[in-house]
Amino acid sequence: MPKILIVDDSPLDRVLAGGLLEPDGQFVIHYAGNGNLALDKLQQEEIDLVVTDLVMPGMDGLELVATMRSRHPDIPVILMTSKGTEEIAVRALHAGAASYVPKRLLFQELAETVRRVLAVSSRRQVKARLLGCMTEQHCSFVLGNDVELIESLIAYLQDVAVQMELCEESEVTRIGVALEEALVNALYHGNLEVGSELRGEDDQAYYALVAKRRSEPPYRDRKIFVRANFTRQQATFVVRDEGPGFDPSKLPDPDDPSALERASGRGLLLMRAFMDEVSYDATGSEVTLVKRRKTATVPQPAENS
Amino acid sequence: MANAKYFPFRQEADILIVMPTGPISNLSGQEVQSEWEQVVCYVRQRQCRHVLVDMEKVTFFGSVFLSELNALWKQGHQHGGRLALCQLTPLGDEIIRAAKFDALWEIYPTREDALKALAS
Numbered sequence: 464m465p466k467i468l469i470v471d472d473s474p475l476d477r478v479l480a481g482g483l484l485e486p487d488g489q490f491v492i493h494y495a496g497n498g499n500l501a502l503d504k505l506q507q508e509e510i511d512l513v514v515t516d517l518v519m520p521g522m523d524g525l526e527l528v529a530t531m532r533s534r535h536p537d538i539p540v541i542l543m544t545s546k547g548t549e550e551i552a553v554r555a556l557h558a559g560a561a562s563y564v565p566k567r568l569l570f571q572e573l574a575e576t577v578r579r580v581l582a583v584s585s586r587r588q589v590k591a592r593l594l595g596c597m598t599e600q601h602c603s604f605v606l607g608n609d610v611e612l613i614e615s616l617i618a619y620l621q622d623v624a625v626q627m628e629l630c631e632e633s634e635v636t637r638i639g640v641a642l643e644e645a646l647v648n649a650l651y652h653g654n655l656e657v658g659s660e661l662r663g664e665d666d667q668a669y670y671a672l673v674a675k676r677r678s679e680p681p682y683r684d685r686k687i688f689v690r691a692n693f694t695r696q697q698a699t700f701v702v703r704d705e706g707p708g709f710d711p712s713k714l715p716d717p718d719d720p721s722a723l724e725r726a727s728g729r730g731l732l733l734m735r736a737f738m739d740e741v742s743y744d745a746t747g748s749e750v751t752l753v754k755r756r757k758t759a760t761v762p763q764p765a766e767n768s
Numbered sequence: 769m770a771n772a773k774y775f776p777f778r779q780e781a782d783i784l785i786v787m788p789t790g791p792i793s794n795l796s797g798q799e800v801q802s803e804w805e806q807v808v809c810y811v812r813q814r815q816c817r818h819v820l821v822d823m824e825k826v827t828f829f830g831s832v833f834l835s836e837l838n839a840l841w842k843q844g845h846q847h848g849g850r851l852a853l854c855q856l857t858p859l860g861d862e863i864i865r866a867a868k869f870d871a872l873w874e875i876y877p878t879r880e881d882a883l884k885a886l887a888s
């Protein structure tokens with residue numbers, strides 16, 4: 464039976480909200496008088512959903528939503544709003560609250576809103592279990608020279624790496640930094656053939672050249688091809704551009720002190736620092752990056768229970 | 769430039785203190801770029817001798833920002849100026865070391881340490 468936690472500093476309002484849910488016999492109701500007590504309760508009980516007032520002494524509803532977002536991201540929160548708290552409610556919804564019910568409509572709407580939010584949450588949990596059973600995922604993308612899509616692709620690939628439990632949150636940013644370097648190389652140096660010499664020296668000229676080439680052939684018609692393969696052991700990313708390529712054997716030695724002040728080559732150093740393997744094909748237009756799972760034991764797919 | 773969105777800066781004696789307000793992606797847009805240009809312009813006009821970049825809020829950055837910092841370092845270096853970074857996050861520190869700029873730039877744990885060193 465789903466456990467609902469009602470959070471309100473007013474004992475009367477607490478009992479009223481709980482009373483609206485209890486008669487159904489579908490829920491077990493717990494109570495807390497403010498945000499801090501609610502967090503204590505969440506440590507003690509396996510709560511499925513929180514219904515909270517917004518204005519409370521101590522930790523208020525907005526703070527509770529923000530804290531739950533980081534500590535209990537899977538538990539949905541429904542806000543009880545009253546006249547004058549609409550602005551805080553909007554902020555709480557932005558912070559991750561699932562829904563809200565005006566206090567004056569509790570009688571008509573609370574039980575139905577709780578059922579609806581629980582149904583959505585349950586579907587999410589089943590989906591998370593399903594993704595826990597995934598053993599391999601392969602995806603391919605063909606992108607134009609579009610920065611927004613590149614940013615979105617990096618975020619997507621980071622999400623899949625987390626889903627496949629290849630790395631922890633802290634490692635995800637490292638994957639993002641390395642992928643960004645590979646994709647930026649493909650876009651600017653590969654497809655648009657804009658070298659890094661201008662970068663930092665004359666940024667206006669650099670960006671003017673980028674803008675010009677984005678609209679003129681053959682640069683504008685070139686694509687970036689990305690293939691990603693995820694298993695529970697490792698992720699492999701292959702990024703290819705349609706530029707003229709380069710001779711990978713002529714890459715500067717990163718340990719050469721004279722290379723320190725050069726503008727180029729930093730991206731490759733970052734890719735190598737944050738991935739386990741980085742290699743170019745003979746044409747220099749395709750780079751393969753491999754990230755392996757750190758721990759020795761590979762997680763088994765979740766049981767189908 | 770105290771009210772800048774991405775790169776607020778202020779001058780203390782002959783040190784320009786730049787305080788980026790968040791991560792700096794390689795894919796950051798024109799708005800970020802033009803604000804950085806204002807920092808470069810200020811240094812170019814030699815209104816200050818040294819530059820200190822407080823990296824406390826820069827959770828990550830890439831080779832593009834490294835190139836920008838390197839250009840700033842070169843520019844100052846030619847005129848006896850110094851570039852220092854302080855309050856690097858653990859990942860920021862990794863990025864600087866991976867790119868080997870720790871051999872070129874001054875890095876300090878706190879802003880106070882950096883200001884003291886630059887003033888000496």
